[in-house]
Amino acid sequence: MLSQKDIRQGLIRLGELVAQDGQHLRLILVVGAVMSLAYDARASTRDIDAIFLSPPEASDVRNWASQIAAEFNWEDDWLNDGAKGFLQGLKQGKSLLQSDGIEVWQVAPEQLLAMKLSAWRDDTDINDSKRLLQEFQDLSLEDIWVLVEPFVQSHFKQKARYALEDVLSDDSL
Secondary structure (H helix, E strand, O other): OEEHHHHHHHHHHHHHHHHHOOOOEEEEEEOHHHHHHOOOOOOEEOOEEEEEEOOOOHHHHHHHHHHHHHHHOOOOOOEEOHHHHHOOOOOEEEEEEEEOOEEEEEEOHHHHHHHHHHHOOOHHHHHHHHHHHHHHOOOOHHHHHHHHHHHOOHHHHHHHHHHHHHHHOOOOO
């Protein structure tokens, strides 16, 4: 598991390697790392899911990440772009880290909420959704849906809508 400190350390080291190669990397983080860094919703995450914005090429990013995995004795997939298949569009949110060779942002909260509502697998998705809904606390269900719906893949729209209704009906919010 990667702690907040590990996440920052790994990303800063990644920036150092990128800069050594004379390049500059832009990443947009999604899912667990965002919940840890931006919302302090969890102490750690298994990996960092990110969208690699080029340049550089994704293969270069994977090579640098592999070098860091060896240096820090981390899993090879500590940084990956596997979540890109679950995105409907991409909306950049706030900056999380700026360092030599690297700029890191989070995905916009409404897009992250859309991903969580679409997945809706376990308590982690439920708890993350509850935390993200705090960002929209003054909005009605319909207003939240208008923000979230464009980021929900068509085959998940009904599931995500029901999940939103379910979490908003929870009295603990």
